[in-house]
Amino acid sequence: MSWLNKVRNSISFIQKRDTPDHLWIKCPGCSEMLFVKEYEDNLSVCPRCEHHGRIGADARLNMLMDPGYVLLPAPVVREDPLKFRDSKKYTDRMKSARAANPHPDAYTNAVGTIEGKKAVLGVQDFGFMGGSMGMAVGNAFVAGIERAVRERCAYVAVTAAGGARMQEGILSLMQMPRTTVAIQRLHAVGLPYIVVLTDPTTGGVTASYAMLGDVQIAEPNALIGFAGQRVIQDTIREQLPEGFQRAEYLYQHGMLDMVVHRRDLKARLATVIDYLTAARVA
Incomplete structure (x- = not known):
């Protein structure tokens, strides 16, 4: 042992106070x-x-809806219909996701008011298996639309997803036309469909209900697209512009109606709902 180590070891240091990681x-x-x-x-x-x-479903619901909203029951679907397994069983992945989240799948509906304007709000939670769209998400979305039709009110979808859930194969892809048809049923009775795109909204969700809103709103700098930027660059063999697939770029190129800061989102939704429903009620 060197003299430096001997000296260092002989000195009494004050024990370092640990700071909790969650602070x-x-x-x-x-x-x-x-x-x-x-x-x-x-x-x-x-x-x-x-x-x-990124925030979870409950935080989003509390942020956007007035107190007293009611959660809609999650639809029951057949789980693991393909008996899928990659590095883990699909059933094991579901158990892990449910243990870490308050809801049984990635999409949650609630009925209530947004600054006094009646609405059904559906929230997709990226924290649940990347917000991936499987049968449970599709069924929940359709159930939310059906409730909005019964309540004669707007339906608002807050999207956040990595795309379709690969563990359910073609059954997950079938949710794209199912949700599209549900939106047409909402429009058939003259009710508005509003989409809030959050970071990230990609894949089959973008290719279906995320881009079919009467009004398309996004949070600042949200990643929105179908395929990944690297895939697109390798396919077209061109350098993509800076900020490609970000909310501000899409707004400038006409794919979004507005980009709204989170603190202003509730008030903006209430204004849009009021505007889109006033003429119909009259």
Whole structure:
């Protein structure tokens, strides 16, 4: 042992006080360390760079709906119809996802009001298997539309997904036409369908109900697209523009109607619902 180690080991140091990991969060946008409470009080938006973090279904419902909203029961579907297994069984993946989330699948509906305007709100949670669209998500979406038809009110879908759920194969892809037909039923009775696209909204969800809204709203800098940027670049063999597939770029090119900060989203939804339903009620 060297003399330096002997001296160091003979010195009594004050024990370092551990700081609980749950007190801080690193902003994915600017990498600043933020107090979790400060971050959550700011609707999970970084107060430094305005990066909009991903939030769960319950946080989204509490943020957008007035107190007193009622959750709709989750539809029951046949689980693991293909007996799918990759590195893990599909049933095991589902158990893990349900253990980490408050809802049985990635899509949750609630009925209530948004600043006094009646609506059914469907929220997709990226935290549940990447918000992937399987039969349960498709059934929940259709059930939400049917409830909006019965309530004679608008249907609002908040999307966040990596696409179709590969563990359900063609059955997951069948949710694309099913949800499209459900939206047509809503329109047939003169009710509005509003979409809020959040980060990320990709794959089969973008290719179906995420892009069929009467009004398309997105949160700032949300990633929105069908295929990934690298896949597109390799296919067309061209460099894509900066900000490609981000909300602001899509807004500038006419694919979105507006980009709204999270703090203003509830009020903007109420205004849009009021505008789209006023003429019909009259």
